[in-house]
Amino acid sequence: MSESLRRHTDYGQVGLDEADLLRDPVEQFLAWLRDAESAEVFEPNAMVLGTVGADGAPSSRTVLLRAANPAGFEFVTTLSSRKGRELRAQSGVSLLFPWYSLRRQVIVLGDAAPVAESEADAYWADRPRGSQISAWASEQSEPVADRGVLEQRVGEYEARFSGADVPRPPQWGAVRVVPRSIEFWQGRSSRLHDRLRFERADAMSAWTLRRFQP
Numbered sequence: 320m321s322e323s324l325r326r327h328t329d330y331g332q333v334g335l336d337e338a339d340l341l342r343d344p345v346e347q348f349l350a351w352l353r354d355a356e357s358a359e360v361f362e363p364n365a366m367v368l369g370t371v372g373a374d375g376a377p378s379s380r381t382v383l384l385r386a387a388n389p390a391g392f393e394f395v396t397t398l399s400s401r402k403g404r405e406l407r408a409q410s411g412v413s414l415l416f417p418w419y420s421l422r423r424q425v426i427v428l429g430d431a432a433p434v435a436e437s438e439a440d441a442y443w444a445d446r447p448r449g450s451q452i453s454a455w456a457s458e459q460s461e462p463v464a465d466r467g468v469l470e471q472r473v474g475e476y477e478a479r480f481s482g483a484d485v486p487r488p489p490q491w492g493a494v495r496v497v498p499r500s501i502e503f504w505q506g507r508s509s510r511l512h513d514r515l516r517f518e519r520a521d522a523m524s525a526w527t528l529r530r531f532q533p
């Protein structure tokens with residue numbers, strides 16, 4: 320068996336107590352995100368988005384968090400992609416932040432929905448032109464014969480929008496996940512990890528905090 324599959328890494332002594340947490344779990348998440356940035360985690364805002372298709376089959380992929388605030392957690396994507404189709408069929412999703420080098424993980428469960436067009440426009444305006452052209456050229460999640468097809472399409476859209484702003488494609492947008500559960504996991508010695516989870520019934524309700532067994 321490969322050495323890495325036999326390793327029993329000890330996750331250390333840094334604990335997570337109820338008293339360590341801020342009252343607002345989104346503020347607590349932002350504090351951990353800042354820790355991940357300070358520790359130079361690669362792409363600290365990368366998160367694994369889990370969705371479920373209309374047929375009940377799960378799927379996951381990485382996306383980048385673009386905002387976390389009292390309204391929710393936001394990312395940008397192509398809404399006609401597999402993930403876009405799935406979250407329209409079934410709004411329940413998971414977001415997992417894997418900050419392994421800090422022995423930390425955050426899991427958010429919530430309901431996803433596209434943001435308003437005006438908010439999608441603001442995200443679009445903030446994108447580099449090359450990314451905007453790629454969004455036009457790529458039918459995200461669809462098969463393609465070879466890379467040359469994509470590169471040719473990039474050339475076509477560069478010519479089409481030459482000398483002008485690139486408009487937002489209708490299928491490109493942003494998604495907001497309104498959390499109902501946010502779990503903070505801190506690795507501890509001998510696998511006796513800390514798991515503290517904020518939960519609420521809906522966006523109007525207050526958060527409750529409970530500890531879960533590791």
Ligand SMILES: Cc1cc2nc3c(=O)[nH]c(=O)nc-3n(C[C@H](O)[C@H](O)[C@H](O)COP(=O)(O)O)c2cc1C
Nearest residue numbers: 362365380381382383395396397400401402403460
């Ligand atoms: C580090 C990283 C960041 C990514 N960020 C995004 C993103 O913000 N939005 C996005 O649509 N895809 C992003 N992707 C690509 C997705 O993981 C995925 O391949 C793509 O969205 C298609 O997923 P789907 O076919 O399940 O819809 C990223 C991938 C990686 C590895």
